[in-house]
Amino acid sequence: xxxSIDLAVIPGDGIGREVVAQGLKVLxxxxxxxxxxxxxxxxxxxxxxxxxxxxxxxTELESLKGHDAILLGAIGDPSVPSGVLERGLLLKLRFAFxxxxxxxxxxxxxxxxxxxxxxxxxxxxxxREGTEGxxxxxxxxxxxxxxxxxxxxxxxxxxxxxxxxxxxxYERANARPRKKLTLVHKNNVLVYAGHLWKNxxxxxxxxxPEVTTDYLHVDAATIFFVTQPExxxxxxxxxxxxxxxxxxxxxxxxxxxxxxxxxxxxxxxFPSMFEPVHGSAPDIAGQGKADPxxxxxSVALLLRHLGLDAEAARIEEAVAADLAERDSAAAAAxxxxxxxxxxxxxVAS
Amino acid sequence: xxxSIDLAVIPGDGIGREVVAQGLKVLxxxxxxxxxxxxxxxxxxxxxxxxxxxxxxxTELESLKGHDAILLGAIGDPSVPSGVLERGLLLKLRFAFxxxxxxxxxxxxxxxxxxxxxxxxxxxxxxREGTEGxxxxxxxxxxxxxxxxxxxxxxxxxxxxxxxxxxxxYERANARPRKKLTLVHKNNVLVYAGHLWKNxxxxxxxxxPEVTTDYLHVDAATIFFVTQPExxxxxxxxxxxxxxxxxxxxxxxxxxxxxxxxxxxxxxxFPSMFEPVHGSAPDIAGQGKADPxxxxxSVALLLRHLGLDAEAARIEEAVAADLAERDSAAAAAxxxxxxxxxxxxxVAS
Ligand SMILES: CC(C)[C@H](C(=O)O)[C@@H](O)C(=O)O
Ligand SMILES: CC(C)[C@H](C(=O)O)[C@@H](O)C(=O)O
Numbered sequence: 001x002x003x004s005i006d007l008a009v010i011p012g013d014g015i016g017r018e019v020v021a022q023g024l025k026v027l028x029x030x031x032x033x034x035x036x037x038x039x040x041x042x043x044x045x046x047x048x049x050x051x052x053x054x055x056x057x058x059t060e061l062e063s064l065k066g067h068d069a070i071l072l073g074a075i076g077d078p079s080v081p082s083g084v085l086e087r088g089l090l091l092k093l094r095f096a097f098x099x100x101x102x103x104x105x106x107x108x109x110x111x112x113x114x115x116x117x118x119x120x121x122x123x124x125x126x127x128r129e130g131t132e133g134x135x136x137x138x139x140x141x142x143x144x145x146x147x148x149x150x151x152x153x154x155x156x157x158x159x160x161x162x163x164x165x166x167x168x169x170y171e172r173a174n175a176r177p178r179k180k181l182t183l184v185h186k187n188n189v190l191v192y193a194g195h196l197w198k199n200x201x202x203x204x205x206x207x208x209p210e211v212t213t214d215y216l217h218v219d220a221a222t223i224f225f226v227t228q229p230e231x232x233x234x235x236x237x238x239x240x241x242x243x244x245x246x247x248x249x250x251x252x253x254x255x256x257x258x259x260x261x262x263x264x265x266x267x268x269x270f271p272s273m274f275e276p277v278h279g280s281a282p283d284i285a286g287q288g289k290a291d292p293x294x295x296x297x298s299v300a301l302l303l304r305h306l307g308l309d310a311e312a313a314r315i316e317e318a319v320a321a322d323l324a325e326r327d328s329a330a331a332a333a334x335x336x337x338x339x340x341x342x343x344x345x346x347v348a349s
Numbered sequence: 350x351x352x353s354i355d356l357a358v359i360p361g362d363g364i365g366r367e368v369v370a371q372g373l374k375v376l377x378x379x380x381x382x383x384x385x386x387x388x389x390x391x392x393x394x395x396x397x398x399x400x401x402x403x404x405x406x407x408t409e410l411e412s413l414k415g416h417d418a419i420l421l422g423a424i425g426d427p428s429v430p431s432g433v434l435e436r437g438l439l440l441k442l443r444f445a446f447x448x449x450x451x452x453x454x455x456x457x458x459x460x461x462x463x464x465x466x467x468x469x470x471x472x473x474x475x476x477r478e479g480t481e482g483x484x485x486x487x488x489x490x491x492x493x494x495x496x497x498x499x500x501x502x503x504x505x506x507x508x509x510x511x512x513x514x515x516x517x518x519y520e521r522a523n524a525r526p527r528k529k530l531t532l533v534h535k536n537n538v539l540v541y542a543g544h545l546w547k548n549x550x551x552x553x554x555x556x557x558p559e560v561t562t563d564y565l566h567v568d569a570a571t572i573f574f575v576t577q578p579e580x581x582x583x584x585x586x587x588x589x590x591x592x593x594x595x596x597x598x599x600x601x602x603x604x605x606x607x608x609x610x611x612x613x614x615x616x617x618x619f620p621s622m623f624e625p626v627h628g629s630a631p632d633i634a635g636q637g638k639a640d641p642x643x644x645x646x647s648v649a650l651l652l653r654h655l656g657l658d659a660e661a662a663r664i665e666e667a668v669a670a671d672l673a674e675r676d677s678a679a680a681a682a683x684x685x686x687x688x689x690x691x692x693x694x695x696v697a698s
Contacts, residue, residue, distance in 0.1 A: 087538070115576050134502075137540075141544070144545075189440070189484055193501070194431070223599070223600040244568050252575060
């Protein structure tokens with residue numbers, strides 16, 4: 001029996017192309033001989049939009065559906081009006097492919113930089129909702145541009161959408177040694193959505209008697225992220241709160257250059273998508289300065305999603321080993337490509 | 350000519366009563382002989398709600414209108430369902446009295462604890478919108494409690510509401526030495542509200558040529574709060590983003606025990622309200638463990654609002670001097686009351 005991975009690759013903008021190249025390099029190096037890797041590159045992002053006015057044509061969306069998974073670099077450029085590529089491409093993919101589990105692990109690895117004094121023991125994962133909340137694009141503006149303008153944004157939350165996510169989060173918490181799940185919301189102000197989330201969180205929790213639960217308002221959660229991050233194991237939260245918390249989590253665990261993410265469709269109706277948390281960083285694009293580690297770690301999440309757990313672990317070990325040697329001047333001076341090479345060598349050996 | 354301050358006092362719940370007592374002690378000590386202080390206490394909060402079912406009766410709301418200002422301790426108790434007191438009392442006051450400027454200064458004072466390594470130079474103020482955004486209570490739920498439930502929260506943003514806030518923020522930035530104003534939003538996803546905010550921010554900015562401006566997405570802003578907080582001078586932002594950012598700001602500048610806030614109606618149509626950022630902390634209530642400094646600093650904001658700038662400065666100097674001596678074991682062991690006494694002595698001398 002032969003095995004193969006049919007991967008869609010969206011390098012995107014800025015440093016996206018550079019880091020994706022390293023992700024693919026490490027992926028090829030880690031795969032067993034009998035697994036064939038096929039990739040197809042999709043030209044999507046700022047330059048495509050400038051050239052054709054398209055963000056994600058239906059034909060390409062159709063074609064993407066046929067792959068086993070998607071690896072995405074980064075989307076966005078200051079030359080494109082804010083929101084065009086985010087709504088028209090990145091979020092369109094997450095919504096069209098029903099990526100309801102947006103998974104973002106945070107672990108403070110040895111030898112990485114953290115702005116926190118005392119280097120607390122950080123090892124948690126945020127399970128962010130990916131298809132609802134204030135991200136639905138539901139809203140509008142009236143009398144736009146006039147002194148009488150009213151603009152609204154509607155956060156939509158369904159029992160259907162929240163329950164499937166919360167269940168996924170309980171499963172993940174149950175599978176970890178500490179078995180702790182924290183719901184983050186703002187149910188003292190956003191009472192309608194907040195009660196929906198809290199009720200489902202409490203009800204589903206009865207099926208997981210071994211999981212310890214906790215609830216925090218989002219404002220309080222940010223405090224604990226910097227004063228007591230070791231208290232977190234698995235966090236489940238809304239799309240927008242998850243967006244904010246995972247950037248903060250990345251900042252305290254070695255920076256956005258290390259933060260991986262997976263946009264998962266657990267039902268496997270559509271391909272899942274893997275991407276670093278960071279953006280396209282146009283200021284350093286094309287200079288070989290970008291750290292590809294976040295993309296490489298996203299490849300590990302991709303492998304785990306495809307059932308290649310041992311290979312995923314090998315990548316994570318390679319990254320930890322690489323980071324452990326980053327205090328030398330030579331290691332710190334490496335280019336994007338050189339870091340990719342080093343990781344590829346490690347996973348292959 | 351005689352001067353007087355007619356102050357409404359809402360001690361509220363938990364540690365609220367303890368910290369408010371110290372705030373009033375310091376206020377009395379700092380006021381010049383010729384300024385008469387009159388206070389009226391309002392019994393509002395959890396115990397009132399348990400006793401009568403009332404959060405903020407109309408008669409009391411009417412009566413509160415007659416005061417020069419309001420000093421509030423803290424509202425909330427775990428025995429009250431989440432949202433009841435927040436929406437029915439705290440937010441009701443902010444909305445009824447049109448407290449559209451929610452002012453929250455953050456300064457890392459000497460000798461205070463910060464979780465950040467290297468003690469960066471932090472001195473910024475967040476100008477948070479207080480009467481719109483996702484805080485309006487606009488939303489609802491359909492088929493509540495069933496698997497088909499849909500719950501919505503509507504963020505309402507008006508040119509009227511955003512422009513008056515943004516103008517206030519430019520004025521504050523213009524009056525500070527660094528003259529820098531950063532807008533924080535999420536205009537790549539919340540495009541309707543985001544464009545309204547950004548357009549008004551840019552347009553009003555033309556009237557303040559000396560103010561340097563910047564824009565950050567809220568997720569990126571949280572990164573800079575921990576990696577580069579010295580980059581901020583004045584921040585202007587939406588009600589919910591401001592809620593999240595100011596808790597994080599408090600955490601990095603010495604903790605929530607020091608964070609003051611002012612709910613200001615700059616038009617002076619209604620009394621403004623001054624309160625610590627922290628909550629009622631029922632776990633330590635009644636034990637003399639609460640730090641009243643945040644309330645005392647809120648009293649300084651109150652004095653400045655009433656035009657007593659010199660007295661406000663005396664309080665801030667007293668707090669800085671008190672903090673500078675907190676490394677002694679004796680200072681660290683003081684009760685709420687003793688800290689209040691020490692500050693009262695300092696401002697009087
Ligand atoms: C680029 C943007 C639309 C996106 C988001 O808000 O989800 C990004 O910040 C992220 O976290 O992946
Ligand atoms: C208690 C709550 C309603 C309030 C808010 O969300 O504004 C608090 O967190 C604050 O920041 O003053």
